[in-house]
Amino acid sequence: MSTHNTHLHIEGVSKNFGDVKALSDIDLKIERGSFVCLLGPSGCGKTTLLRIIAGFESASTGRLLLDGSDIAQTPPHKRGFGMVFQSLALFPHMSVARNIAYGLKLRGVSGKAQRDRVEELLNVIQLPSIADRAVSELSGGQRQRVAIARALAIQPKLFLLDEPLSALDAKLRDNMQIELRQLQQKFGVTTILVTHDQHEAMMLADELVVLKDGAVRQAAAPSTVYQHPADSFVADFLGAANLLDVGTYRGGEIQLLGAAVAIATHHPVGTKLQAAVRAEHIKLLPMSAAGSAPIGTIAFMRDLGPMNEVIVDVNGARLRVRGPHAECQGLEVGAQVAVMIDLAQMSLFKAAE
Numbered sequence: 581m582s583t584h585n586t587h588l589h590i591e592g593v594s595k596n597f598g599d600v601k602a603l604s605d606i607d608l609k610i611e612r613g614s615f616v617c618l619l620g621p622s623g624c625g626k627t628t629l630l631r632i633i634a635g636f637e638s639a640s641t642g643r644l645l646l647d648g649s650d651i652a653q654t655p656p657h658k659r660g661f662g663m664v665f666q667s668l669a670l671f672p673h674m675s676v677a678r679n680i681a682y683g684l685k686l687r688g689v690s691g692k693a694q695r696d697r698v699e700e701l702l703n704v705i706q707l708p709s710i711a712d713r714a715v716s717e718l719s720g721g722q723r724q725r726v727a728i729a730r731a732l733a734i735q736p737k738l739f740l741l742d743e744p745l746s747a748l749d750a751k752l753r754d755n756m757q758i759e760l761r762q763l764q765q766k767f768g769v770t771t772i773l774v775t776h777d778q779h780e781a782m783m784l785a786d787e788l789v790v791l792k793d794g795a796v797r798q799a800a801a802p803s804t805v806y807q808h809p810a811d812s813f814v815a816d817f818l819g820a821a822n823l824l825d826v827g828t829y830r831g832g833e834i835q836l837l838g839a840a841v842a843i844a845t846h847h848p849v850g851t852k853l854q855a856a857v858r859a860e861h862i863k864l865l866p867m868s869a870a871g872s873a874p875i876g877t878i879a880f881m882r883d884l885g886p887m888n889e890v891i892v893d894v895n896g897a898r899l900r901v902r903g904p905h906a907e908c909q910g911l912e913v914g915a916q917v918a919v920m921i922d923l924a925q926m927s928l929f930k931a932a933e
């Protein structure tokens with residue numbers, strides 16, 4: 581990321597709650613106008629980091645630099661950030677229009693300008709005719725859009741969202757993800773969203789920050805994180821990865837599913853390695869085409885809709901394989917198949933101790 585376009589610099593931020601180390605030494609440069617997703621399992625510290633950025637928590641150590649200025653002393657309401665947190669619900673007794681205009685009113689914006697802005701935002705969220713409705717009459721998806729419009733009304737410097745779509749059903753959630761991304765691009769607002777949903781993060785982010793136990797494991801574009809995960813945790817967390825022990829690197833080759841496979845890696849000789857292979861990067865071939873490929877036995881099959889998933893036991897490892905229906909024709913539980921791993925798509929890591 582280019583340093584001269586950094587909008588928010590999270591510099592060496594740590595946070596302790598008593599003995600709990602919620603965040604340790606987080607260093608991130610968030611580029612102006614980008615959409616950043618903080619992704620990780622429950623308890624990894626993503627909400628804590630967002631709350632520190634918002635100003636609801638203070639960091640134990642480290643600094644937040646917004647356009648180069650330290651904002652530690654600026655209270656949340658003076659930061660000029662737009663927020664959609666689950667805990668910051670809409671005002672149910674107010675109309676949609678008054679909810680959206682709320683921040684503008686606080687800032688002394690004239691009535692006419694408030695009305696114009698509300699109208700503009702209602703058009704943007706594709707709900708032009710609901711200005712006078714009470715929030716309590718809206719569906720979950722409509723409320724979520726109004727909350728997003730309210731946060732964007734003030735033209736926030738940063739747009740912060742904590743699991744904003746988690747209460748919506750799958751279909752609506754999918755649509756809202758597209759809308760949210762389009763809105764963010766339209767306004768060009770620097771956005772930070774917390775989620776534990778890897779599909780949501782892949783869908784929305786320019787930059788994906790994967791957290792575990794309060795530390796950043798990888799920060800990069802979604803495609804980079806997916807194709808070149810930094811470690812086995814990231815590989816496993818994003819998508820259906822198979823993690824395979826491939827023994828100690830002896831130089832030039834590894835042991836993959838019981839067979840020696842020639843491979844070049846930067847890992848030093850003597851390193852204990854692990855491989856990650858995505859389910860869609862394994863092919864199953866009929867025994868007649870096996871050649872020297874490892875042989876496995878099908879333990880389980882299911883139809884996922886757009887593709888099939890097959891579990892194959894091979895030389896003590898259990899592999900998850902996904903592929904088009906056509907590739908699975910004639911396969912059945914108990915049958916033997918040859919297993920072909922796409923080596924170009926495989927990642928190798930130092931094995932966890």
Ligand code: ATP
Nearest residue numbers: 597600602620621622623624625626627628629776
């Ligand atoms: P989730 O997805 O479950 O919301 P998270 O990744 O957002 O998880 P945080 O809520 O940031 O995680 O919590 C990180 C760690 O800090 C957890 O171990 C949590 O128990 C702890 N923690 C968070 N807030 C507090 C608090 N106010 N007091 C004490 N411990 C806290």
